[in-house]
Amino acid sequence: MLRAAAATGLGGSPLANMVTDRQRNGRLKRRYLARRLEILRAAGREFRVRGFAETGMRDIAAAASLSPANLYNYFRGKHDILFFCQDNSLDRMIAALDKARRMRTSAAAKLRMVMASHLRCLLDEVEGSAAHLLTARLPPRQQRFLIAKRDRYEAGVRKLIAAGVRTGEFVPGDAALVVRAILGSLNWSVQWFKAEGPLTAAQVADGFADYLIRGLLAKPGVFRRNSWEREAVPITRESASVEQRKRSSAR
Structure with a gap:
C-alpha cells in the first residue's frame, strides 16, 4: 500500500x-x-x-x-531601479507589438494599438517609466542591453509601417524616419503629462493616433470616417437612452 x-x-x-x-x-x-x-x-x-x-x-x-x-x-541602488523600470517597460511594449502584429486587421489599426499600449505603459501602468529618458545615467553594460532591446522594438514598429506601405494603405516614405518621429512624440509625453490634468492617458493616446496616423494614410478620408463612427457610438447610445426615457414617461 x-x-x-x-x-x-x-x-x-x-x-x-x-x-x-x-x-x-x-x-x-x-x-x-x-x-x-x-x-x-x-x-x-x-x-x-x-x-x-x-x-x-x-x-x-x-x-x-x-x-x-x-x-x-x-x-541594490537607484540605478538598479532605473534599469528595472526601463527593462520592464520595454518588455510590455514588445509584448503589445507582437500581439498587434498577429491581429488580422489593417496596418492603421495595428499601429493605433501599438501607440495606445506604448502610452499606457509610460503613463498608466508603470509610473516609474517616466525615468526611461535617463538611460545615460546607467552603467555602460546596462545601457547596451536596453539599447539592443529598444532597437528590437523600434525595428518591429518599422516593419509594421513598411507592411502598410507595401499594401498601399500608407503613403510611401522612410519608415525609419516615421518611426522615430512617432516614438519620439510618444516618449516625450512623460515630460508634460499630468495624471491630474484635463486628459487621461487613453485620451492622449487617441489624440496622438488621430494626428500621427492620419498623415501616413494614402486615403485619410477612410480614417476620418472610422474616427467619426467610433465617436458616434456613445452619442447614439445616449440618444437612444433619452428617447427610451421619454417613451417611458409618456406611458
Whole structure:
C-alpha cells in the first residue's frame, strides 16, 4: 500500500513535496515581483518630483513605506531601479507589438494599438517609466542591453509601417524616419503629462493616433470616417437612452 501511495504521488511522497515546493516558490516569486513593481511606482513618483539626481534611496524607501534596509533586499541602488523600470517597460511594449502584429486587421489599426499600449505603459501602468529618458545615467553594460532591446522594438514598429506601405494603405516614405518621429512624440509625453490634468492617458493616446496616423494614410478620408463612427457610438447610445426615457414617461 505504501508503494502504491508513493507511485501515485500521495502520502507525502517526494513527488508531492516537489509540487508543493514549486507552488510555494511560484507564490514567493510573484510576491517579490509585485513588491518590486510597487517600489518602482514609488520611485517613479519621486523621480518626477525631485529629479533622478536629487532622489535618494531613503526617499524611495519612505515613498514605498519600507525601511531603507528592507529596500536593499529588492534593489541594490537607484540605478538598479532605473534599469528595472526601463527593462520592464520595454518588455510590455514588445509584448503589445507582437500581439498587434498577429491581429488580422489593417496596418492603421495595428499601429493605433501599438501607440495606445506604448502610452499606457509610460503613463498608466508603470509610473516609474517616466525615468526611461535617463538611460545615460546607467552603467555602460546596462545601457547596451536596453539599447539592443529598444532597437528590437523600434525595428518591429518599422516593419509594421513598411507592411502598410507595401499594401498601399500608407503613403510611401522612410519608415525609419516615421518611426522615430512617432516614438519620439510618444516618449516625450512623460515630460508634460499630468495624471491630474484635463486628459487621461487613453485620451492622449487617441489624440496622438488621430494626428500621427492620419498623415501616413494614402486615403485619410477612410480614417476620418472610422474616427467619426467610433465617436458616434456613445452619442447614439445616449440618444437612444433619452428617447427610451421619454417613451417611458409618456406611458
